[in-house]
Amino acid sequence: MSAPLRIGMLGASRIAEESIIAATAETGDIRAAVAARDPERARHYAAERGFSAAAESYASLIEDDSLDLVYIGLPNGLHAEWAARALEAGRNVLVEKPFAANLAEFDRVAARLERSAGWAWEAFHYADHPAMHRLIGHVREGAIGEIRGVDVHMDMPAPAPRDPRWSFDLAGGALMDLGCYALHALLLLGDQLGGELGGVRLPTAAPLTLDFARAEGHTGDARVDATVVAGLELGGVPVSMHTSMASDEWNFGLRVHGSLGEVVLPNFVKPQEDGRLIVRTTTGAGVEERSEHLGASSSYTHQLRRIRSAVRSGERSRVGLERSRRTMALIDEVYTAAGLPLRPGRLAS
Missing domain, CATH: 3.30.360.10 (Dihydrodipicolinate Reductase; domain 2)
Incomplete structure (x- = not known):
């Protein structure tokens, strides 16, 4: 079996209880660090849920070269911004769905993959x-x-x-x-x-x-x-x-x-x-x-095992990423057909 992943987590979120905390209890991967908007909250969260450390900020966590994977469980509108920043820092990234706020923002994140040492996956665990x-x-x-x-x-x-x-x-x-x-x-x-x-x-x-x-x-x-x-x-x-x-x-x-x-x-x-x-x-x-x-x-345990295999083997498959892109394109299309505006993105370029 491949070596456990050292996982850093952005957001002391509700979904992380299942996607990371319960899943790592099954897979044996390491809860290395967590960051929250409030550093004090991150410290409490880390102590209560078995993380080795609490980072002072999102930015300091993604700069940690000891991490094998950064999990982004922030509110939807922050996914693309922090996925892009983590990729720029060379991290592998597991991004909660939806990957971005709209298709244009998805493509801005995907462009980082061409020059990043890391890779990105969207958390469609099912x-x-x-x-x-x-x-x-x-x-x-x-x-x-x-x-x-x-x-x-x-x-x-x-x-x-x-x-x-x-x-x-x-x-x-x-x-x-x-x-x-x-x-x-x-x-x-x-x-x-x-x-x-x-x-x-x-x-x-x-x-x-x-x-x-x-x-x-x-x-x-x-x-x-x-x-x-x-x-x-x-x-x-x-x-x-x-x-x-x-x-x-x-x-x-x-x-x-x-x-x-x-x-x-x-x-x-x-x-x-x-x-x-x-x-x-x-x-x-x-x-x-x-x-x-x-x-x-x-399903979260199965997902984390697959991601660990991909990280350890260096796999950079575009199959899942392309399906994620088509999902984002359809979301935009459905909103337009229903007469609703697209969600605003925060990632300008």
Whole structure:
């Protein structure tokens, strides 16, 4: 097994409890340093959560040459700025989604990769979990026949009114915080289900195109989407996407239905919380349903293991980065189609 990573973390954030703290407890990677806006808060956080040190600032942390990876779990609007600065310092970077506030800002960060000793990955952790791999496998093998449609939800109850996810200036909104997962998953499906395998008929690298998008604005700021509904096509197959930060319930479901049945992940983003993969097929005897349980380990743990392998091997694959770019481009397209402004970026060049 490769040597543990020394990880530095920007932001004493909520998501880091799962993505770094719980994940490193499984992988054995080292919580080397954490930085927060308030150095005193960073010191308390470090002591309580097993970090070796607390940096005095974000800038001082990314200058630490002993770090193998910098994790950026800051509010959305700060992701691109600090990813760019970390890359300029030669660090490897794991950036929370969304990678940037808009496509132009994404491209400004990506330009740093050409002259950086480090590399960058966007934290779409769900894609590393066996549950997503199995869903793709069932569809490729023809378990549900020819694909007829895809439905994806990313819905949750409303965050508190002052939560940064409601801030336009910090690149907030349901599509930015949740819907990016849906768009990324659809692109992953299109990439993986190309060709004609097991009755699946999609062109190679099936394109994901937008038909329409509608949005409901947040009551506190109409520029910030509380709910987005979109219709898309995946290689000609109809797709429905619904994402909301104003739902009565949690629903992170992904469903692919075909001529012979359907395959469903009730929680494709966090299968560790509901690890069922459900396959329903129709036969002469009626509907047959079977479940596989694949959620014993966290998607964040699988993600960190993959990143460690990439860092230790020096891998600089553009496949994931290109999918992240297409996700960002679709986010901009959905906002424009829904009549909402693009989120403002902070990275000028």
